[in-house]
Amino acid sequence: MDEPMKVRGLGLMSGGLDSMLAVRVLQDQQIEMTGITFETPFFGPEGAQQAASQLEIPLRVVDIGESHLEMLKNPKYGYGSQMNPCIDCHALMLRTAGKIMEAEGFDFLATGEVLGQRPMSQRKDALKAVDKLSGYGGYILRPLSAKLLWQTIPEELGKVDRQRLLDIHGRSRKRQMALAADYGIKEYPSPGGGCILTKAGFADRLRDLFTTQENVGLHDVELLKWGRHLRLPSGRRVVVGRAHADNVRLQELARGEDLVLRVKGVPGPTGLMAAEASAQEVELAANIVAAYSDVETGKKAVVEVTGKEDRKIRVNTPPKEEFRELLV
Numbered sequence: 001m002d003e004p005m006k007v008r009g010l011g012l013m014s015g016g017l018d019s020m021l022a023v024r025v026l027q028d029q030q031i032e033m034t035g036i037t038f039e040t041p042f043f044g045p046e047g048a049q050q051a052a053s054q055l056e057i058p059l060r061v062v063d064i065g066e067s068h069l070e071m072l073k074n075p076k077y078g079y080g081s082q083m084n085p086c087i088d089c090h091a092l093m094l095r096t097a098g099k100i101m102e103a104e105g106f107d108f109l110a111t112g113e114v115l116g117q118r119p120m121s122q123r124k125d126a127l128k129a130v131d132k133l134s135g136y137g138g139y140i141l142r143p144l145s146a147k148l149l150w151q152t153i154p155e156e157l158g159k160v161d162r163q164r165l166l167d168i169h170g171r172s173r174k175r176q177m178a179l180a181a182d183y184g185i186k187e188y189p190s191p192g193g194g195c196i197l198t199k200a201g202f203a204d205r206l207r208d209l210f211t212t213q214e215n216v217g218l219h220d221v222e223l224l225k226w227g228r229h230l231r232l233p234s235g236r237r238v239v240v241g242r243a244h245a246d247n248v249r250l251q252e253l254a255r256g257e258d259l260v261l262r263v264k265g266v267p268g269p270t271g272l273m274a275a276e277a278s279a280q281e282v283e284l285a286a287n288i289v290a291a292y293s294d295v296e297t298g299k300k301a302v303v304e305v306t307g308k309e310d311r312k313i314r315v316n317t318p319p320k321e322e323f324r325e326l327l328v
């Protein structure tokens with residue numbers, strides 16, 4: 001006799017407890033689960049990788065940086081408390097996962113969303129909006145709250161037993177904690193971490209970038225994560241390392257003829273600016289780099305500029321307070 005066809009689900013993994021529990025609840029029905037997670041400059045796969053290895057399921061990591069950034073510039077449902085466009089972001093992830101589901105014969109998509117847990121993105125109308133925007137509405141199962149939600153296609157087809165799904169809602173985490181204990185899940189990050197679009201300082205910088213620069217690309221947003229950002233009176237941006245890791249990363253992020261500035265022979269930050277900078281802009285940037293270095297205020301410093309053209313600029317090191325109002 002032929003074995004019955006295995007039901008296969010593709011579970012979106014954030015790395016948080018809820019998406020782990022969603023997988024476990026479905027595995028209880030002998031459904032074969034594969035995880036999928038996404039990568040952009042704003043969040044990475046690390047949490048999901050740990051979660052998947054704890055659950056012992058395979059995990060797909062999909063880079064959606066380009067499409068996520070385009071969405072982020074003008075999200076249909078707007079932003080949350082910072083620059084997090086959670087409804088559009090979920091829809092994009094589900095659309096991406098949905099295409100893989102279709103191409104590879106998975107039966108449905110699953111998420112760890114819990115009705116009412118987050119004010120903006122997990123209300124019933126928001127979940128409906130995500131379903132519609134993703135284009136895969138009927139195939140999106142939310143096992144932790146499924147009994148409180150509409151029936152999905154895998155339930156209608158008898159591939160998933162609705163009776164064995166859950167009815168969790170609200171912000172309390174008590175039932176999730178109890179389930180985690182039942183399933184022996186011991187390690188999981190606290191909810192809500194991981195996405196820097198929810199962090200106020202980063203969101204301020206991103207807002208500023210979107211309002212002051214056209215054609216923002218992935219390189220621009222990657223740069224936002226590092227160092228101090230100063231906008232010169234001309235509008236040109238200079239990035240100055242705050243710590244050793246910033247300096248290393250800024251050096252790596254310098255493209256082609258971009259200008260890299262360093263004070264000669266003295267510990268201090270790496271500065272980075274676009275190759276198109278004018279001579280006056282480079283001069284000002286050299287003063288800024290010197291100001292943030294270990295050279296004493298008022299003492300002479302030599303700033304080495306490499307990139308489009310190599311040169312040395314001599315400056316009288318100004319106090320860094322002089323540049324405070326240029327900080328973004």
Ligand code: SF4
Nearest residue numbers: 084085086089090195
């Ligand atoms: S918190 Fe970040 S990763 Fe999560 S849905 Fe919102 S924008 Fe997307």
